[in-house]
Amino acid sequence: MKKKLVIIGAGPAGLPVASQVRKETKDIEITVLSDRNYFSYSPCGIPFVVSGMIKSFDNLIMRTPKHYEDMAISIKTNTRVTGIDTEKQVVITNKDNYPYDILVIATGVKPFVPNIPGIDLEGIYFMYSLEEAIEVERALKNSNTITIVGGGAIGLEMAYAFKKRNKDVIVIERSPHIMGSILDPDMSLIVEEYLISMGITFLKDTQVIEFEGEKGKVTTVITNEGKIKTDMVLVSVGVRPNVEMVVESGIERGVTGGLITDSCLRVRKNGIFLPNVFACGNCIEVIDGVTFRPTLSALGSTAVRQALTVAENILGTNTVYTPIVSPGVSIIGELEIGAVGVNSKRAIQNGIFPRESMAKGLTRARYFPKGEIITVKILVDKNFRLIGSQIISKEGVKGRIDSMSFMISRGVTAHQLSLIETSYVPPISSVIDPLTIAARKLIGITRDKFTLPDSMDNTT
Numbered sequence: 001m002k003k004k005l006v007i008i009g010a011g012p013a014g015l016p017v018a019s020q021v022r023k024e025t026k027d028i029e030i031t032v033l034s035d036r037n038y039f040s041y042s043p044c045g046i047p048f049v050v051s052g053m054i055k056s057f058d059n060l061i062m063r064t065p066k067h068y069e070d071m072a073i074s075i076k077t078n079t080r081v082t083g084i085d086t087e088k089q090v091v092i093t094n095k096d097n098y099p100y101d102i103l104v105i106a107t108g109v110k111p112f113v114p115n116i117p118g119i120d121l122e123g124i125y126f127m128y129s130l131e132e133a134i135e136v137e138r139a140l141k142n143s144n145t146i147t148i149v150g151g152g153a154i155g156l157e158m159a160y161a162f163k164k165r166n167k168d169v170i171v172i173e174r175s176p177h178i179m180g181s182i183l184d185p186d187m188s189l190i191v192e193e194y195l196i197s198m199g200i201t202f203l204k205d206t207q208v209i210e211f212e213g214e215k216g217k218v219t220t221v222i223t224n225e226g227k228i229k230t231d232m233v234l235v236s237v238g239v240r241p242n243v244e245m246v247v248e249s250g251i252e253r254g255v256t257g258g259l260i261t262d263s264c265l266r267v268r269k270n271g272i273f274l275p276n277v278f279a280c281g282n283c284i285e286v287i288d289g290v291t292f293r294p295t296l297s298a299l300g301s302t303a304v305r306q307a308l309t310v311a312e313n314i315l316g317t318n319t320v321y322t323p324i325v326s327p328g329v330s331i332i333g334e335l336e337i338g339a340v341g342v343n344s345k346r347a348i349q350n351g352i353f354p355r356e357s358m359a360k361g362l363t364r365a366r367y368f369p370k371g372e373i374i375t376v377k378i379l380v381d382k383n384f385r386l387i388g389s390q391i392i393s394k395e396g397v398k399g400r401i402d403s404m405s406f407m408i409s410r411g412v413t414a415h416q417l418s419l420i421e422t423s424y425v426p427p428i429s430s431v432i433d434p435l436t437i438a439a440r441k442l443i444g445i446t447r448d449k450f451t452l453p454d455s456m457d458n459t460t
């Protein structure tokens with residue numbers, strides 16, 4: 001009889017496990033369980049549909065049900081898992097029970113719902129699934145003023161999308177800076193100024209105290225600074241691992257709230273890593289490659305990489321998932337905002353007192369049309385080991401963030417970065433990369449007054 005692989009979750013973590021295993025073997029029965037209706041779509045594309053850049057939510061669907069049928073992968077939608085019995089090796093759902101030989105838990109995250117009176121009113125959204133994005137799109141037609149609670153990356157991507165749809169947008173952020181979990185205050189200001197120039201209003205250092213409504217629908221946001229009339233609210237204040245049901249079955253979670261796994265991504269129960277139960281995606285905790293402490297990653301890119309590790313281990317290759325530095329880029333309007341490793345706040349929280357350096361450059365040779373200013377920041381620890389980087393520009397961010405990701409995860413120092421060889425061609429670069437300039441400043445080769453962009457392109 002064929003072995004049974006059951007996967008809980010049909011997101012960017014669950015589905016690649018199914019596909020990868022199936023590509024390598026036909027000798028296993030694969031069932032994927034999801035409590036949602038839609039699957040195999042890109043949540044990352046939602047803000048771009050709302051802004052109008054992508055035509056329809058249909059474009060976000062990556063694979064059809066037929067694709068999975070053809071691969072002999074059975075996907076059961078609207079099927080909520082209510083329990084896991086690891087002794088009897090069976091998954092219990094609101095419909096049937098599914099026996100397994102190998103189980104993968106990929107239940108993702110759920111939005112954090114703050115305990116604010118009125119949070120249940122109609123017109124308040126959280127936006128973590130395609131189903132909810134479709135509801136938001138419907139509600140947009142009757143909404144002119146939209147309040148966003150939380151100035152993180154997703155909240156701001158959505159703020160820009162709503163502004164593009166000619167809505168009045170107010171962002172309420174309880175801390176003094178937006179995107180504070182990944183950016184330092186000086187870098188955060190660049191994003192804020194850009195969004196203000198787009199017509200978005202910010203209320204920082206401001207706490208939401210209550211939502212008021214009429215006939216069950218939100219009309220007012222009450223803050224410690226006053227009242228705001230609103231037609232719709234998007235609450236985007238973070239996510240939490242979606243693991244309650246899993247933990248009830250005895251599988252252990254760590255200090256971050258994510259599931260504990262070994263380096264091959266097997267889960268732990270009663271102190272023992274279960275040989276046939278894996279977990280991957282945003283529901284697990286992983287090791288941070290800078291602080292070497294447990295951390296969470298709410299990135300789709302991390303979820304897919306973990307899925308590949310799990311698939312390889314199911315196929316018997318003993319693959320290890322190494323610590324992460326979470327490179328990420330957000331695109332807000334024309335602005336690309338990248339960050340990797342830790343920012344100053346997180347470094348200090350973890351007992352690392354960083355030295356930092358910032359440089360500005362041009363993304364193209366000075367004489368080349370349409371060059372953009374690029375602002376880079378690097379952080380190092382006391383041994384000058386690179387621990388973080390933040391980069392903002394209208395182009396050229398992703399490649400630099402990815403190269404910093406490699407350097408940070410390999411323990412490269414600012415001295416080594418200052419000597420790195422980079423390529424040059426006028427339409428897409430300047431002779432000395434701003435990251436090299438930042439490293440040179442940090443180790444004292446280049447003085448602060450060697451500023452860019454003018455002195456940068458002095459050769460070609």
Ligand SMILES: Cc1cc2nc3c(=O)[nH]c(=O)nc-3n(C[C@H](O)[C@H](O)[C@H](O)COP(=O)(O)OP(=O)(O)OC[C@H]3O[C@@H](n4cnc5c(N)ncnc54)[C@H](O)[C@@H]3O)c2cc1C
Pocket residue numbers: 008009010011012013014033034035036039043044045046047079080081082106107108109127128129154242245280281282283297298299300301302303329330
């Ligand atoms: C608006 C938006 C923009 C984003 N942009 C980016 C980006 O640009 N780059 C990036 O890297 N990441 C981005 N992300 C994050 C990315 O989407 C997530 O990291 C990714 O979806 C996580 O994948 P996952 O499979 O771990 O979890 P999820 O995608 O949350 O999938 C979880 C799955 O588990 C199922 N499930 C949960 N509980 C149960 C249960 N009890 N029974 C049955 N099924 C269950 C769900 O139905 C779902 O199928 C964005 C997210 C959003 C919302």
